[in-house]
Each structure stands twice: as C-alpha cells, then as structure tokens.
Amino acid sequence: MSTEPAPLSIVEVQRSVFAELDRIAPVIDELGERFVAAGHELALVGGPVRDAMLGRRHNDLDLTTSARPEETERLLKGWADAVWDMGRAFGTIGCRKGEWQVEITTYRSETYDPSSRKPDVDFGDSLVGDLRRRDFTVNAMAVRLPGREIEDPFGGVLDLAHRVLRTPGTPEDSFSDDPLRMMRAARFAAQLGFDVDPAVTAAMTAMADRIEIVSAERVRDELVKLVCAPLPRRGLGILVETGLAERVLPELPALALERDEHHRHKDVYEHTLTVLEQAIDQEHRLESAPDFIVRFASLMHDVGKPRTRRFLEDGTVTFHHHDVVGAKMTRKRMKALRFGNDEIDAVAKLVELHLRFHGYGTGEWTDSAVRRYVRDAGDQLVRLHILTRADCTTRNRRKAERLQRTYDDLEARIAVLAEQEELDALRPDLDGNAIMRILDVPPGRVVGEAYAFLLELRMDLGPQTPEVAEAALRAWWAERSGE
Incomplete structure (x- = not known):
C-alpha cells in the first residue's frame, strides 16, 4: 500500500525548486526576457512551482502575465513551435516548445454567482492579486521571470513544508468563489499526502451544499483525479467526513x-x-x-x-x-x-x-x-x-x-x-453462414437462436469438429421444429 510522504525542510524545498528552475531554464529564461522586453511581467505559477518544491518534475508549465491574450499570442509567435488559443475566453494562450507544453494566462480573478455553474472571468492587474484568488497557499506561489525571485505572499512555502492545505484568504470566501475547491482540497490531500487545515475542513462541512451548483463534468474530473491519486483513501475520507460525498457520491457514505x-x-x-x-x-x-x-x-x-x-x-x-x-x-x-x-x-x-x-x-x-x-x-x-x-x-x-x-x-x-x-x-464452431446453409433459412431471428445454442454447446463441451457441431445443430432444429 502507498506510504505517507516524509516531511520536508525549508532547505530541501529551496534546493528542489532551484534544481527544477535550472532544468526548465531553456523555456522560462527566454520567455521571461521576451515578455519583460515588451514591458510585461511573467511568472511561473501554481502547480509547477509547488511540484518543483516537492522535487516532482513534469514538462507542463503554467505561467501568468500582465499581458492580455492577444499580446501573449504575438510574443509567442516566432518563438514557439506551435501556438493555440482554445482557452482565450479564460485569458489563456497555449504553446509547445520542444518537449515543453506551456500555458500562459493573463492575471485574472474568478467568482461564482450563487446560482451559476460557470465562473465569471475578469482580468486582474497584479501578480499578488492573481495569487490571492487561487485555491490554496501551496498553489499561490510564483517565480518571477527572468530574475527567478520567489513570490510567496500567503506563506505557501511554510505550509508546503508542514504539508498542510490552507486558503490564501478565508476558506469561506474561497469556496464561495469556486465551490469545486472543496473537492480539490480532498484531491490534493490524496495526491500530496497533505493534511487539511481545521478551518478549511470546517468551511467545507458548513458549505457542502455549494458543490451542487458545480457542473457534473467538473465534479467528475476531480473525482477521477482523487481516485487515481497515490492516497485515495485519505481524500475519500475527507469527502465523507465533510458531507461532500453525500452530494457527489452518496453511495460511499451509505456503506457505513x-x-x-x-x-x-x-x-x-x-x-x-x-x-x-x-x-x-x-x-x-x-x-x-x-x-x-x-x-x-x-x-x-x-x-x-x-x-x-x-x-x-x-x-x-x-x-x-x-x-x-x-x-x-x-x-x-x-x-x-x-x-x-x-x-x-x-x-x-x-x-x-x-x-x-x-x-x-x-x-x-x-x-x-x-x-x-x-x-x-x-x-x-x-x-x-x-x-x-x-x-x-x-x-x-x-x-x-x-x-x-x-x-x-x-x-x-x-x-x-x-x-x-x-x-x-470464444465463438460457436459454426458461423452464421454455415447455420443458414445447413438449416436452409434466411438471415433473421432463427439464425441468432441457433448461434446462441451453438455457443452454449461450445461452453459446455469445448471445441467440436464441424461434423459434430452440424449434427447437434440439426438435432436442435428438429426438436425445435417439432414443438
């Protein structure tokens, strides 16, 4: 069974992140210089920063910028191997550079209308403001580029070292903005082996009903990530204890x-x-x-x-x-x-x-x-x-x-x-064409019934020669015709 991850020291966190920044330098250094030269800010943000501190490597990079999507797209053209804009409505432009996949998103804020299933997206004007809207402090850290200064306004490094999930602001405000974050808390606990801060757990319990405004597809995707995480039992326990499971997977708490x-x-x-x-x-x-x-x-x-x-x-x-x-x-x-x-x-x-x-x-x-x-x-x-x-x-x-x-x-x-x-x-010893020839019948229900009979015969007796199978089929047909 999966084991709990070992605790981290601040020194280990720093060593891991600097090693990862060196590895991805061909992308982040060039992009940072490109955006700064155009008068914009650029920072590595979110999961890639968190995972770098945990010593986890991947080639999917998330960045955030002061540039608007159209400017981001202009800066990427001529540098990236390919550029796409499917996320333009959310301020995101994607690209591929060699082995790296990069998504760059304009500073933004997301809020939910109490009766809406989809977030409203507004562009922001500062990196700290962008980090404040994120789900948990361990995901609200950034590395400014190209200088590589770490931006950690909400204590994410310390929380990561202590392996605890807290929200940048109050959990009530965070979960009001995006109720799916309650499920993300359980998912990150399962993925990273983190504990959930008691204040976060209390808010999840009090606000569990809010998950019902989130689309089934988004809930499904979070559930799949949780179940496929290294420690799913931990995350599922959180869903049950907070009452979220009653809303998204009620069959689970019913087992108690x-x-x-x-x-x-x-x-x-x-x-x-x-x-x-x-x-x-x-x-x-x-x-x-x-x-x-x-x-x-x-x-x-x-x-x-x-x-x-x-x-x-x-x-x-x-x-x-x-x-x-x-x-x-x-x-x-x-x-x-x-x-x-x-x-x-x-x-x-x-x-x-x-x-x-x-x-x-x-x-x-x-x-x-x-x-x-x-x-x-x-x-x-x-x-x-x-x-x-x-x-x-x-x-x-x-x-x-x-x-x-x-x-x-x-x-x-x-x-x-x-x-x-x-x-x-596993198939019968005679196919449909042979059945129609032997019984002299056209395609139809009789052929299907004969096929099913021969398949059961194959199950009971194993493979038979075509002659034995034909004899059995004729006997079945004679008995059936005589009824």
Whole structure:
C-alpha cells in the first residue's frame, strides 16, 4: 500500500525548486526576457512551482502575465513551435516548445454567482492579486521571470513544508468563489499526502451544499483525479467526513452501515477502502497505472449492500443479489456524473461479476464454468482477477490463504484452456453462414437462436469438429421444429 510522504525542510524545498528552475531554464529564461522586453511581467505559477518544491518534475508549465491574450499570442509567435488559443475566453494562450507544453494566462480573478455553474472571468492587474484568488497557499506561489525571485505572499512555502492545505484568504470566501475547491482540497490531500487545515475542513462541512451548483463534468474530473491519486483513501475520507460525498457520491457514505451488538457484520465502508488499497497493490498486472476502472469498481463493488441487507432470525445478516443491485446503482451514478458509456459498462460489469468466483464453492470448477467466467468477463478479465483478489479482507490468515490458492488454481485453469481453445475469442464452431446453409433459412431471428445454442454447446463441451457441431445443430432444429 502507498506510504505517507516524509516531511520536508525549508532547505530541501529551496534546493528542489532551484534544481527544477535550472532544468526548465531553456523555456522560462527566454520567455521571461521576451515578455519583460515588451514591458510585461511573467511568472511561473501554481502547480509547477509547488511540484518543483516537492522535487516532482513534469514538462507542463503554467505561467501568468500582465499581458492580455492577444499580446501573449504575438510574443509567442516566432518563438514557439506551435501556438493555440482554445482557452482565450479564460485569458489563456497555449504553446509547445520542444518537449515543453506551456500555458500562459493573463492575471485574472474568478467568482461564482450563487446560482451559476460557470465562473465569471475578469482580468486582474497584479501578480499578488492573481495569487490571492487561487485555491490554496501551496498553489499561490510564483517565480518571477527572468530574475527567478520567489513570490510567496500567503506563506505557501511554510505550509508546503508542514504539508498542510490552507486558503490564501478565508476558506469561506474561497469556496464561495469556486465551490469545486472543496473537492480539490480532498484531491490534493490524496495526491500530496497533505493534511487539511481545521478551518478549511470546517468551511467545507458548513458549505457542502455549494458543490451542487458545480457542473457534473467538473465534479467528475476531480473525482477521477482523487481516485487515481497515490492516497485515495485519505481524500475519500475527507469527502465523507465533510458531507461532500453525500452530494457527489452518496453511495460511499451509505456503506457505513449502523451496527449493534445483536447484528454483527463487517464495516462495509472500511472494507471497501481496504479493497481499494489492495486493488491498487495489484495494478502492476495492468498495462498502465493508476487505473481508474479497477479503482472505481473496487469503490463501488458493495454499494448494493445497504439496499439488500436483511436480518435473519439467528442474528446473521444477508446481502443477497447486492452484486446485481450494485451494478445498476453504479450505472445510475456514473451516468449522473457524465462518464462515457465505455467506462460505465466496464465498471458496472466488474461490480456485477465480483461475486462470481465465490459461486463455485472451493474450486470445483468445470471447464464449462471456466469458459463462462472468461466469456462474461470479456475484456475486463484481468481487472476482475484484481478485484476478486482484493475483495478478500478477512483477518483469518488460513481462510485468506485458502481463497488465494483457490483463485491461483482458477487463473491457472484459465491459462491452460486459453492456450488450448483460444478463450479470448470464444465463438460457436459454426458461423452464421454455415447455420443458414445447413438449416436452409434466411438471415433473421432463427439464425441468432441457433448461434446462441451453438455457443452454449461450445461452453459446455469445448471445441467440436464441424461434423459434430452440424449434427447437434440439426438435432436442435428438429426438436425445435417439432414443438
């Protein structure tokens, strides 16, 4: 599991930022001289400054300037390899120079109308004023160019060394200007391992309802960044504790089912966060990490439990069909957050299948059952392996080892059958053209039914010769025609 980052000293912060400024000097020094010569101010700002102090390198640079967008665009032409202006309405001109992507934004301020989902953008007239409008002090630092003087009017360096998130002004004013900053607090806590200042937490709790004016797309994007961060459990806990999760992902706090001395069962909320962390530990099995699909499926896999919980007379608790119910709830939530259909289908499939492994007892898997497992998982098979293994959070070491051995056996069976039968492309032994020729029928519903019959035959018996498959098809057709 991910570990907490070590604390920083001011000396380490200074050393890191100066080393990073030297690395990106070919861009920032030339641009700084270019803007100053034209009578404008220019500064590296925000995330790149923060990350430089943390020793984190990247080639996407954010700068701010006193120049208006049209002047910025003029200064970049002839210097940059490419220039674009998609962000012109927000004062931003972008460009590429070699391996660096650069965005330069005119000093500005953003405020929200209480009933609006979009910020109003006004140009500002000073660097300090631009920094004051930013979300947190660790993002409200700048490096003036080309002289490289650090501008830190709100104590961001100290907060960064102490790993704490505070706002430049009052958190109430900051969150009134842009309510999405409340979610950013949780996201940065998850990304950077920072604590949230108590005053910020209090404002988030008091103002959680304000998040409802923010568009679903912006909320979704912050949630994805949080879930894909190194420490998502920390950020998700903040969303739940402040009440923000009730507004953006209510299925998560609902997992904290009430318990009493007569009806003992696992804490589903804590179990879910543990499953998430255990899934992250297995992401090395995927081609790329972090993987949002497997992480969000881990987060949502038990959301059907609150709706399906039943108490039996002997005091035990059941959650029958919570996998199917949870998959429907997952689809509904992801649609509300404006996720794409492919992502929705992938996550919902994993939620629906996460119990499939446990339906086969202690490993008495027939070849037919293995084929169906692979077919139903489809292109989510590796993620299903990860989720199923991560879902074992029992403290009973012997039980946990037994489950892992059983799943090892299943994966080995899949590998053997895959090599023998090309499981990744399971198809009937006869295609549609052969079905129409043998049965002498035109394209239509009958062909689909015959295809489904042959696919089930393939699942049960494995690959068959065309002759055996044809005989089975004719027998099926004769029985069906005689009904």
